[in-house]
Amino acid sequence: xxxxxxxxxxxxxxxxxxxxxxLAGSDQFTxxxxxxxxxxxxxxxxxxxxxxxxxxxxxxxxxxxxDSATLExxxxxxxxxxxxxxxxxxxDERAVAIDVFAPGRSFDFWTDREE
Numbered sequence: 001x002x003x004x005x006x007x008x009x010x011x012x013x014x015x016x017x018x019x020x021x022x023l024a025g026s027d028q029f030t031x032x033x034x035x036x037x038x039x040x041x042x043x044x045x046x047x048x049x050x051x052x053x054x055x056x057x058x059x060x061x062x063x064x065x066x067d068s069a070t071l072e073x074x075x076x077x078x079x080x081x082x083x084x085x086x087x088x089x090x091x092d093e094r095a096v097a098i099d100v101f102a103p104g105r106s107f108d109f110w111t112d113r114e115e
Contacts, residue, residue, distance in 0.1 A: 006033070015040065022106070023098075030104035036060065036095045041088035049101040051079040053087065058095030061088045071097075 010022040017037035089095040
């Protein structure tokens with residue numbers, strides 16, 4: 001068993017107010033907690049990992065090249081590997097969610113990417 005204490009977990013802040021925290025996971029899957037301030041959007045991107053996003057607080061809208069879905073508390077969305085998408089906080093308050101990636105990944109996806 002590997003315990004991950006949230007307060008001591010690896011954290012990455014790509015933009016002010018957009019924070020990601022690495023939770024327990026493995027090479028097969030990883031969990032990331034994240035928060036976004038109102039109006040913030042990640043850039044359009046894709047990756048080799050399938051992704052499930054579950055909203056815990058607030059509202060986010062997930063945009064793909066073909067569609068958009070607005071998610072509220074406990075709603076979820078599945079994204080296929082290589083499906084281009086961006087995640088935007090379209091609400092008036094901070095949004096908090098959990099991302100699950102399979103296979104697992106590290107923050108290198110964000111830190112080593114070229115714009």
